[in-house]
Amino acid sequence: GNSVTQMEGPVTLSEEAFLTINCTYTATGYPSLFWYVQYPGEGLQLLLKATKADDKGSNKGFEATYRKETTSFHLEKGSVQVSDSAVYFCALSSGGSNYKLTFGKGTLLTVNP
């Protein structure tokens, strides 16, 4: 079955530091890959996505590249801000009859000023 493994948190960084959150997946076929973010007190929202190998998703300074050869979709940002503090979820959707999302466990990021 499908599964997503992302790095354990929590991750604590200083403002302007470089961020990487690792994500690897197991799936049948050719999944679409997503990063969702959950800010404190809010619902999940889509951060970025990639639908085929070598695609790069980007949004708000965050980037992730779909690497089929390593089954990975690592999230990166060159310079984090305090406002980026949130829980980040890697997820995949592998089609079939319902394209349901399979999520990783989430990584809590705290950025200190």
Add this chain to the structure above:
Amino acid sequence: EAGVAQSPRYKIIEKRQSVAFWCNPISGHATLYWYQQILGQGPKLLIQFQNNGVVDDSQLPKDRFSAERLKGVDSTLKIQPAKLEDSAVYLCASSLDPTGVGVEQYFGPGTRLTVT
């Protein structure tokens, strides 16, 4: 555009009691999802509706959980009777077209359930 609405936001009940959660998806979204998010874990799909029909309920504990989506718009998820392990955040999401590659799901704020 209004987002996905859920109520209540918080609920505390005793074990063996019953509880119901309500979700109103984004207008025009044919697909509605209910997820369970236990503390420290990612959301897990409980049930997916396409209009008012069930597409996937393979992970719904049907002995105690039920869900309906009458008229293909809003939906209700019920737990009866509740167990301690049902303590979680229940998320509702909706999407326009479930069959598109990379289709985005839009999530509501969730209902935090505590079973004591």
